[in-house]
Amino acid sequence: MTTKHEQPTVFELSSTGRAGFRFPQPDVPSAELDPALERSDLPMPELSELDVVRHFTLLSELNYAVDLGFYPLGSCTMKYNPKICERTARMPGFSQLHPAQPIETLQGALLLVYEMQDILQKVSGFTAGSLTPAAGAQGEFCGVKMIAAYHADRKNDRRKVMLIPDSAHGTNPASSVMSGFTVKPVPTDARGNIDLDGLRALCNEDLAGIMITNPNTLGLFDENIDQVTGLIHQAGGLVYGDGANMNALLGVVKPAELGFDVLHFNLHKTFATPHGGGGPGAGAVVCTDTLAPFLPGPLAAVLEPATEELPPLYGWKMPEKSIGRVGAFSGHFAVIVRAYTYCLMQGADGMRRIAEHAALNANYLMHALKNAYPLPYDRTCMHEFVLDAKWEDAPGVRALDVAKRLMDYKFHPPTNYFPLIVHEALMIEPTETESKQTLDAFIEAMLAIAREAHEQPELLHGAPFTTPFGRMDEVKAAKDLKLTA
Amino acid sequence: MFIPHSPAEREEMLASIGVKSIEDLFEAVPKAQRFPRLDLLPGLTEMETAAQLKEMAEANFSLEDASCFLGAGAYRHYIPAAIDNLISRGEFYTAYTPYQPEISQGTLQAIFEYQSLIARLTGMDVSNASHYDGATSCAEAGILAYHQYRGKRKRILVSAGLHPHYQAVMRTYLQDFDGMRIDVPETVSLDEINPRRLAEMTDDSTAMVVVQYPDFFGQVHDFTELAAAVHAKGALFCVCVNPIALGLLKTPGEMGADVVVGEGQPLGIPPAMGGPYLGLFATRKELARKMSGRIVGETVDNRGQKGYVLTLTAREQHIRREKATSNICSNQGLNALAAAIYLSLLGKEGLRSVARLCYDKAHYAAAKIGSIPGFKVLNSGTFFHEFVVVCPEPVVAFNEHLLHHSILGGYDLSSDWPSLGNAMLVAVTEMNSKEDIDNFCHVLAGDDHDHEA
Known part of the structure; x- marks a missing residue:
C-alpha cells in the first residue's frame, strides 16, 4: 500500500462554532440595516488558527519550488529569488502606502519607481518606459496597442497586419488580436533565424509591425536581426521586442541599438522577483521617443525639478496620447521594489555577469546532452536550448515521458511541447544561479533517462513513481468539470 | 552572491563546451553593438542595499503611522499574522x-479552495484562479460578453x-475593439446612479450591464x-463587488448576476501603493467555459488519489493562440x-464581524461628520x-x-466629479477606532486651532 498524500479541504476540516480570528468588540453603536439587503447565509469554513496554519503548511509540502531544487523551465527564467528582496518589499514604508496618498507623502516610493524606469531604459537602450503593466502578457498587450495607436495617430488605417514568427509564444498572437490586428506567421529558417525571404514577401503597405523574441524560443540569437528590423522599418512597420528572454541580453546588447522600437520586460524573470506559484509578477514596457507619447500610464515623473535647497518633486504623469490605464492604480509596486533591490545589488557589472553565466550554464548542458538527445538546431545557444525527445530506436517515448520521469530524479521537468516548431520539444533554461554540481547531477539524470527510454520505456510511460501524486486524469477534469468543493 | 561559479569551475565548463572565453558564446550578436557600457552605478552589497531601501521607505508616510480615511478602491484592513507567515x-x-500537477498539489489545492471560497462568498457557481486586479477583471468581463454574443452586440452599459x-481600463481593453462601445450614462448627482435608470437604458444592442456593489460612492x-x-433584453449582468461587504450583504x-468581478485586495493583501492586488472573477456554471484566465479543477491521479489540475486549458493562449479568450497566462x-488563508481564518464569524464593524463605523462617522456645521453627507440610502x-x-x-495631524483624509472627488462640489469620499474600516473618527471630525471642524502654535 502506498501512502495517501491527498489532503482534506478547508471545508472538510471545518467544525461549527470554531473561529481562527476574533475582532475587537464594537466601540460604536450598531447601525440599522434593511434586512432585505442582508445575505441569508455565509457558508464559510470554521477553523482554528492552528487548523489553518497546519493545513496550508501541509499543502506547501506538496509543492516543488526553486528553494527546493533545480527548475530548468525554458522561457521562465526560474532563477533564485534573493531573500533581501522579500524583506525590502515588506518594509512598512513601502507595503503600507495607499495609492491615493498625496504625492508629498510618497516621495521615496515615487523615486524608486522613477529610478526603476530609468534602470530598464539604460539596460535596454530606450528613452522612455512605464511600469504599469501587471505582467508580461499585459506589457506585451501594451506594446502592441502602442503600435496600433502610432499608426492610428498618423491616420494610417491600412496597417493592420502583425507578423509573428512561428516560434513565438502564444500570447503574441492573442495580444495582437486584442489590439485589432490580423496575424500572419513568419517561417523560421534551417539555422533557427527568421526566414528573410519569407519576411520580405510579407513586407507591404498593410504591415503594422512584427513581434520578435530575441533570443527566440529556441534560445538562439537571430543572426540576421539587423536585416530583419531594417526590412520592417523600410516597409513602414515597427518592431516589437518580446523581453521574455532578456536574461540573455543584460549587458550583452541593448535591443534599442538593434532597431527595436518597443520592448516589454518580465521583472519576475529577468530581475528575480518570485513567481509565486503563478503570479503576481510585473511587466514593464520601454520604447523610443517616437512611441513615448503612447505609453500606458501613469508614469513616475519629475513634476518640479530640484532647486538649490530642495530635491525634485516626483509625481504621476499620464503620457499625452496614452493608450490609457491598464490597471486600477500604477502597477505592481511591491514587485517593483523587489526588482529594484535586485538591480541595485547587480549594478553595471553584475548585469553582464548574469547574462554571461546564464549562457555558460545553458551551453554546458547543451553540449553534455546533445549526443544523447537529438538537437534540432546545433549552434551556440544563449540562455536556453531546445532538445527534440524523439528517437527512431525508441518510438514509443515522448517528451512528456522524459519530463515526467525527471521528477523521479528530484528535478522539475523542462518546458515541453514548446516551441511548436519542434515536435517533441524539451526547452531547457538553467539560469545563472545554478552551480556546476547541480548541472552535473541534472546531466546524469537526463543521460540515465535517455538510456531508460531505450531499455525500459515502461519506466517512462508510468513515471513519476516517487512523487506524492501520480499522473492526473486531465480528460476527466475537463469533462466532469468540478471547480469548487 | 547569486552566481555560484568559481573561476576553476568556469574554466572547466568553457573547456567542455570547447570555447576559450565566455565572450565567445555571444558571437551571434552584432559586433558593433556587443557588450555596451551600461550607465548604472556599481553593484551594492546586501547591507548597503538594505540601508538604502530603508532610507527610501522612511521617506514615505506609512499608514502604520497614520489614521487613514482613504479608500476609493484600496482599503486598509487588519492582516492576520498567519497570512504573511x-x-x-x-x-x-x-x-x-502548477503545470506539473504531480509536484504542485500545494498550489493547485490552494487555488481550488480559493475558487470555492470566492464562489461561496459571491453566491456564484464557479470562480477562476484570479485576474490582475478589479479593473482588469471588469475588462475581462467585457471581453466575455463580446465572445458570448460573437461580436454581434456592441454595447457595454457601465x-x-x-x-x-x-471604466478607464475597460476602455483601454475594449473601446473600438471590433466596434465595441463602453457606454457610461452622463451623471451629475449620486441619486442618478440607480438601477432603474440603467434598466431603462438597456437595449437589444447591449451585451452586458456592469454595476458596482457597493458603488464607488459607497451606495448599496x-x-x-x-x-x-x-436578462429580459437578452444581455448579461455583471456586478463588481467589494468582498468584505459580502460578509454582510x-x-x-x-x-x-451572471458574472461577479471585484477587487480582492481587502482580503489580506497590503495596500502597497496600488499593487499587486487580486482580480476576482466568478460566474454562473453555464459561463464557466467562457471564463478567461486559469482555472483549477478536481480529478484523480493514476494511484486513485483525489487531486487537482489546471483545466479547460483549450481556451488559453498557448493552445488557441489568436483564437484565445484572452492573452492572460498567469494569475x-x-x-x-x-x-484563501484570510477567508479560512476569519471564517463565517470573523467575516461577518469585520463587515459589521466597517458598516457600523462608517455610519457612526457619517452621522458625526454630518453634524459639523458646513459639512453635508450626500448618501441618502444604504452605504458600506x-x-x-x-x-x-x-x-x-x-x-x-x-x-x-497624521490623518490621511478622504479621496478628493473634485477633479473627476466637479458637479458634486467640494466633495470628499471618506472610507472607514475596522482599523478606524471611535477615537480616530472623533479626532478626524474634531480636526475637520477646526476645533484644533486653539492648540496649534
Whole structure:
C-alpha cells in the first residue's frame, strides 16, 4: 500500500462554532440595516488558527519550488529569488502606502519607481518606459496597442497586419488580436533565424509591425536581426521586442541599438522577483521617443525639478496620447521594489555577469546532452536550448515521458511541447544561479533517462513513481468539470 | 552572491563546451553593438542595499503611522499574522505555475479552495484562479460578453458608479475593439446612479450591464429587478463587488448576476501603493467555459488519489493562440493564496464581524461628520465602507490640514466629479477606532486651532 498524500479541504476540516480570528468588540453603536439587503447565509469554513496554519503548511509540502531544487523551465527564467528582496518589499514604508496618498507623502516610493524606469531604459537602450503593466502578457498587450495607436495617430488605417514568427509564444498572437490586428506567421529558417525571404514577401503597405523574441524560443540569437528590423522599418512597420528572454541580453546588447522600437520586460524573470506559484509578477514596457507619447500610464515623473535647497518633486504623469490605464492604480509596486533591490545589488557589472553565466550554464548542458538527445538546431545557444525527445530506436517515448520521469530524479521537468516548431520539444533554461554540481547531477539524470527510454520505456510511460501524486486524469477534469468543493 | 561559479569551475565548463572565453558564446550578436557600457552605478552589497531601501521607505508616510480615511478602491484592513507567515514559505512563493500537477498539489489545492471560497462568498457557481486586479477583471468581463454574443452586440452599459479607473481600463481593453462601445450614462448627482435608470437604458444592442456593489460612492442598491430587466433584453449582468461587504450583504448571486468581478485586495493583501492586488472573477456554471484566465479543477491521479489540475486549458493562449479568450497566462497566485488563508481564518464569524464593524463605523462617522456645521453627507440610502461629504472649502485644503495631524483624509472627488462640489469620499474600516473618527471630525471642524502654535 502506498501512502495517501491527498489532503482534506478547508471545508472538510471545518467544525461549527470554531473561529481562527476574533475582532475587537464594537466601540460604536450598531447601525440599522434593511434586512432585505442582508445575505441569508455565509457558508464559510470554521477553523482554528492552528487548523489553518497546519493545513496550508501541509499543502506547501506538496509543492516543488526553486528553494527546493533545480527548475530548468525554458522561457521562465526560474532563477533564485534573493531573500533581501522579500524583506525590502515588506518594509512598512513601502507595503503600507495607499495609492491615493498625496504625492508629498510618497516621495521615496515615487523615486524608486522613477529610478526603476530609468534602470530598464539604460539596460535596454530606450528613452522612455512605464511600469504599469501587471505582467508580461499585459506589457506585451501594451506594446502592441502602442503600435496600433502610432499608426492610428498618423491616420494610417491600412496597417493592420502583425507578423509573428512561428516560434513565438502564444500570447503574441492573442495580444495582437486584442489590439485589432490580423496575424500572419513568419517561417523560421534551417539555422533557427527568421526566414528573410519569407519576411520580405510579407513586407507591404498593410504591415503594422512584427513581434520578435530575441533570443527566440529556441534560445538562439537571430543572426540576421539587423536585416530583419531594417526590412520592417523600410516597409513602414515597427518592431516589437518580446523581453521574455532578456536574461540573455543584460549587458550583452541593448535591443534599442538593434532597431527595436518597443520592448516589454518580465521583472519576475529577468530581475528575480518570485513567481509565486503563478503570479503576481510585473511587466514593464520601454520604447523610443517616437512611441513615448503612447505609453500606458501613469508614469513616475519629475513634476518640479530640484532647486538649490530642495530635491525634485516626483509625481504621476499620464503620457499625452496614452493608450490609457491598464490597471486600477500604477502597477505592481511591491514587485517593483523587489526588482529594484535586485538591480541595485547587480549594478553595471553584475548585469553582464548574469547574462554571461546564464549562457555558460545553458551551453554546458547543451553540449553534455546533445549526443544523447537529438538537437534540432546545433549552434551556440544563449540562455536556453531546445532538445527534440524523439528517437527512431525508441518510438514509443515522448517528451512528456522524459519530463515526467525527471521528477523521479528530484528535478522539475523542462518546458515541453514548446516551441511548436519542434515536435517533441524539451526547452531547457538553467539560469545563472545554478552551480556546476547541480548541472552535473541534472546531466546524469537526463543521460540515465535517455538510456531508460531505450531499455525500459515502461519506466517512462508510468513515471513519476516517487512523487506524492501520480499522473492526473486531465480528460476527466475537463469533462466532469468540478471547480469548487 | 547569486552566481555560484568559481573561476576553476568556469574554466572547466568553457573547456567542455570547447570555447576559450565566455565572450565567445555571444558571437551571434552584432559586433558593433556587443557588450555596451551600461550607465548604472556599481553593484551594492546586501547591507548597503538594505540601508538604502530603508532610507527610501522612511521617506514615505506609512499608514502604520497614520489614521487613514482613504479608500476609493484600496482599503486598509487588519492582516492576520498567519497570512504573511504562510505565504512566505519558499514552497509557495518560489514555485512556478502548477503545470506539473504531480509536484504542485500545494498550489493547485490552494487555488481550488480559493475558487470555492470566492464562489461561496459571491453566491456564484464557479470562480477562476484570479485576474490582475478589479479593473482588469471588469475588462475581462467585457471581453466575455463580446465572445458570448460573437461580436454581434456592441454595447457595454457601465454604471457611473463603477470606479473611474475601472471604466478607464475597460476602455483601454475594449473601446473600438471590433466596434465595441463602453457606454457610461452622463451623471451629475449620486441619486442618478440607480438601477432603474440603467434598466431603462438597456437595449437589444447591449451585451452586458456592469454595476458596482457597493458603488464607488459607497451606495448599496438591490439589483434584483435590474438583473431581471437586463436578462429580459437578452444581455448579461455583471456586478463588481467589494468582498468584505459580502460578509454582510445580499450576494450578487441571489440578485441574478451572471458574472461577479471585484477587487480582492481587502482580503489580506497590503495596500502597497496600488499593487499587486487580486482580480476576482466568478460566474454562473453555464459561463464557466467562457471564463478567461486559469482555472483549477478536481480529478484523480493514476494511484486513485483525489487531486487537482489546471483545466479547460483549450481556451488559453498557448493552445488557441489568436483564437484565445484572452492573452492572460498567469494569475495572482500568491495573492489568491493570501485571500484563501484570510477567508479560512476569519471564517463565517470573523467575516461577518469585520463587515459589521466597517458598516457600523462608517455610519457612526457619517452621522458625526454630518453634524459639523458646513459639512453635508450626500448618501441618502444604504452605504458600506464609504460615503461622500461635501465640505465648505476645497478638499485639498482640509486634507493638508489633516495631514499635519497624521490623518490621511478622504479621496478628493473634485477633479473627476466637479458637479458634486467640494466633495470628499471618506472610507472607514475596522482599523478606524471611535477615537480616530472623533479626532478626524474634531480636526475637520477646526476645533484644533486653539492648540496649534
